[in-house]
Amino acid sequence: MSNIPEKMKALVAYAPGDYRLEMVPTPRATGDEVIIKVEGCGVCAGDVKAYHGAARFWGGEGNPPYIKAPVIPGHEFVGIVVEVGPDQKEFQVGDRVVSDQIVPCWECKFCKTGRYWMCQKHDVYGFQNNVNGGMAEYMRLPHGSLKYKVPKDLPVEKALLIEPYACSKHCVDRANIGNEDFVVLSGAGTLGLGMVGAIRKRNPATLVVLDMNNLRLQKAKEFGADIVLNPREVNVVEKIMEMTDGYGCDIYIEATGHPSSVKQGLEMIRKMGTFVEFSVFGELTTVDWSIISDTKELNLFGAHLSPYCYESVIKWIADGSLPTDGVVTHKFSLDDWKKAFEIAGSGADNSIKVAIIPGM
Incomplete structure (x- = not known):
């Protein structure tokens, strides 16, 4: 014993x-x-x-x-x-x-x-x-x-x-990012920062990270975001539209758990874009569902837990290819x-x- x-x-x-x-x-x-x-x-x-x-x-x-x-x-x-x-x-x-x-x-x-x-x-x-x-x-x-x-x-x-980053990887896998995609990730907490590393591995054309906290944005930049924006300081929907010739982003990943981030994503995503919802919400979220159907014909995905992700994530954290510092x-x-x-x-x-x- x-x-x-x-x-x-x-x-x-x-x-x-x-x-x-x-x-x-x-x-x-x-x-x-x-x-x-x-x-x-x-x-x-x-x-x-x-x-x-x-x-x-x-x-x-x-x-x-x-x-x-x-x-x-x-x-x-x-x-x-x-x-x-x-x-x-x-x-x-x-x-x-x-x-x-x-x-x-x-x-x-x-x-x-x-x-x-x-x-x-x-x-x-x-x-x-x-x-x-x-x-x-x-x-x-x-x-x-x-x-x-x-x-x-x-x-x-x-x-x-390992556990949070495995969830991050599964969410990014759901987004099915290609190297021509303009990706917006909303939220740079632990899970969002894990997603930055996982998205970088997929080498999109542009990765923009949004967060209300400038220190977290700094960390996202350090981990591989091309552009970071604070919705408190700039009109992020306008900015994304400017950067994409008025079309909107190809992929929007929602990782804040705030209802406003969902609404913002539906506004800035292009027609036929992919919206991945990751968060657990503390309160009910109401949006204009017509955007998803009639206006934009979106692909809408949820992401839950971290299936088949642990072994890769353990390896990538250990070899440093998923950044973890700080x-x-x-x-x-x-x-x-x-x-x-x-x-x-x-x-x-x-x-x-x-x-x-x-x-x-």
């Missing part, structure tokens, strides 16, 4: 605004399960929205509740294997791992046809209590989970970006989780990605 303590420190979500730091039983491995000692866990915008009670997570506005509380939040984690079940053949104690944020059922029609990220049951770490997340000292990677080895020499600040700006202990959530939610103190490090 490994020397795992019986109890561990964990953040537990009970209800909107009711999150508590507690001592809870440490998970143990049976079957082919894997237990990791959590090195770090990023705080996602979704975690913050869940804390503040977004109907998307807790139910309401026609949505059934998605969160099964009490649950330990956190899906952007990396850790070291400390225990494996007797049936585990691939991973061993000492391996450093991440896991796809969804634990598929492998039995529904989506799972059976290779589309596991749309699993009907849809267990995502940190939202259901049968798949508790990474805001704890230890974490169980259950049967059916998709696990990947991470180079041991990769700094934790880079390893924590994206993780803040690290807090579990004791300071409240401060971590506050800064992640407000973007205060020039924060981009905020992480919880249980060992701090």
Whole structure:
């Protein structure tokens, strides 16, 4: 038996605004399960929205509740294997791992046809209590989970970006960017910055990044954006129209989660362009759907999670071809989780990605 303590420190979500730091039983491995000692866990915008009670997570506005509380939040984690079940053949104690944020059922029609990220049951770490997340000292990677080895020499600040950057890559894959395309990416948070690197790999004719935060725009420029614009300072729709001879951009990727960014995208995209919606919204968004149909005949795509992206992203983060420098700006202990959530939610103190490090 490994020397795992019986109890561990964990953040537990009970209800909107009711999150508590507690001592809870440490998970143990049976079957082919894997237990990791959590090195770090990023705080996602979704975690913050869940804390503040977004109907998307807790139910309401026609949505059934998605969160099964009490649950330990956190899906952007990396850790070291400390225990494996007797049936585990691939991973061993000492391996450093991440896991796809969804634990598929492998039995529904989506799972059976290779589309596991749309699993009907849809267990995502940190939202259901049968798949508790990474805001704890230890974490169980259950049967059916998709696990990947991470180079041991990769700094934790880079390893924590594997999950968000895998989501970024999937979104960019959905956009199907070619090297003649004029691409506008709205949003330069962690996921937007991951998209900048992924878009650069596809070598579009022009990449314009929009954000209200000039420090993030500076980072986007450093990561490979051709042009950066702040909608607070310039009329971005007019600017994009000027740059494209009045036609509009070929591809618009929405990664802010603000309704105004959706409206702005529909205005600046060309006829028959491709609009990719990535965000989770805190509130309902209303737009003129006639633009999508009658005016412009748009291709409209959603993007969810990060199927088949982890292995490439781990390789690209490790070899530096997906830029990561300076994206993780803040690290807090579990004791300071409240401060971590506050800064992640407000973007205060020039924060981009905020992480919880249980060992701090």
